[in-house]
Amino acid sequence: MKTKQMLSVVFALLTVTALIVGCAAPAAAPTAAPATQPPAAAKKPYIPVISKGFQHQFWQAVKKGAENAAKDLNVDITFEGPETEAMVDKQVEMFQTALDKKPAAICLAAVDSKAFIPLLEKAKAAGIPIIGFDSGVDSPIPVTTAATDNIAAAALIADKMAQLIGGEGEVAVIAHDQTSRTGIDRVKGFTDQIKAKYPKITIVDTQYGGGDQLKSTDISKAIIQAHPNLKGFFGANEGSIIGVLNAVKELNMAGKLVVIGYDSGQQQMDAIRAGTEAGAVTQDPIGIGYKCVDAAVKAMKGETLPKTIDTGFHWYDKTNIDDPTIAALLYK
């Protein structure tokens, strides 16, 4: 009995803690249909959106766009994604489950395109249109893909970097990973542009921190230590750039390095306002979410769509961060 009592006390405590926290938290909880809700409950067409993640602010913004589109176009969506961008198996499972629910269309940002080929063929055979978004799916099956041109965006960053460091010197890159489409494209876009247009600039190091803020901080510090002549640092996603910013702060290097980032988030926006970060490229995550659901509805109705939908990207810095057109694209 004693054991049982003690146990119940412990679990009660934990539950109460969780409840208190849950209730006290601001009531801004998203009103989206939970991922577990069966589509059969509604008569509206059902479109599952399977993303590459859900924890990062970026994916939350994509989700918001998808939800806006669902509301405007009167369809039901669910939004889910694996916990990390390495979990191919989990995403395949999510896709399989989505197929089993007989949806009107599926939006997919594949972690690994090749792993999806059999499932895509299955969807095609069942007449379910697939819409790619973000990194897209490397296959002819998706009717269209709504995505940022990451290579072009990273090339723009290379141009800005060159301009800000005076066209010569050493720069370094830290990215999230070397296997995902966005990781590959951003590093490639930046590197190729530097090599092609700025022979006096050398990229002394390119490392990967998995988007983990702490690891990216320690990696960035080591890179700065190893290259005392470093003039610029490019962080290729939000977690990476936060690492660079932390490193610069911890080494008291603010103002001595040209730091350029990607996407937004509170910390990065603060740094841009303060001048410790020169600027960043923002994608249009809400637009990506909106346009993929929009395309899915069109495909469902049999409309023809262009092979790619460019969702655009924009350079922002201290001077235009508060412009309404830019501010609308940034997430905190």
Add this chain to the structure above:
Amino acid sequence: MEAKIAQPRSLFRSDAMQKLLAFGGLLVLFVAFSLASPYFLTPDNIGGIFLATAVNGVLALGVTFVIINGGIDLSVGTVMTFSAVMTGQFITVWQLPVLVGVLAGLATGALCGLANGVVISKMKVPPFVATLGMLYATKGLSLVVSQLHPIYFNDTPIFNQTAMGSILGLVIPALDPIKNVVLIFFGAAIVASIILTKTVLGRYTFALGSNEEATRLSGVNVDRWKTAVYTLGGLFAGLAGVMIAARLNSAQPALGAGYELDAIAAAVIGGTSLSGGEGSILGTIIGAFVISVLANGLRILSVPQEWQIVVTGTILVLAVYLDRRRKR
């Protein structure tokens, strides 16, 4: 009983030798990296290595207790994150004093550890499974509580400043790269070492790990002490949570998974035996430094990351292999 009596002597032998071996290895790494790059042995970089060791080091302290006690704790990384998130919840969302938030972070860690301990000792769930469950639970709770948003400490700059300032640097300017958060790590290590070697809890930690049945037969309340060990492990994870939140000036709800492996690796490289009953705090600290020196040095040399991971894995196995060979 025989095993118990034999323990102290073999412990002494193993301890001294293993530490010497690990410390020698650490020295070799230091010398090699210093020769290979002029940027390795600079005050700022050494400070950076200490800083990079602090969080993993504190996690490893807790893990050391649990492993010596004959168990394992897979939940330390995500308990750390959950503690960081709760600290953020108290300080930033509920706007309570920083000290209250810090205590809440520590309490969160200790509570999770207590839950682990109760599930393991009273419900007889194997430690691997119980703490794996806690890994998932706290990973989810971090996301639930934070609503998937990082919690920043921008309204309370004192939190980050206290951790990232340098009391040592105020006294001796040359020591400025050694930040306060590193001192907290060392302080925690000293406390851990005292608990492990000078208190009843420490003695029973070893006793439980080397022969649980004999310990039970000699009249020790095994369940209670085991629970205490896991609670202590959780408390260290809570401390690591406060430290990572202070350093990043934010509670990042998505990180943490995978950190437990680094912590376990630090303990094992430092000579803690995964079969229990053997290990030391000094060894674990050396192990934690081996991992961070290796990571830092290879980065300084611009070795591609994929190879850094391979090298770390090889060193881990090599360290344990040498340890085994010596004991044979």
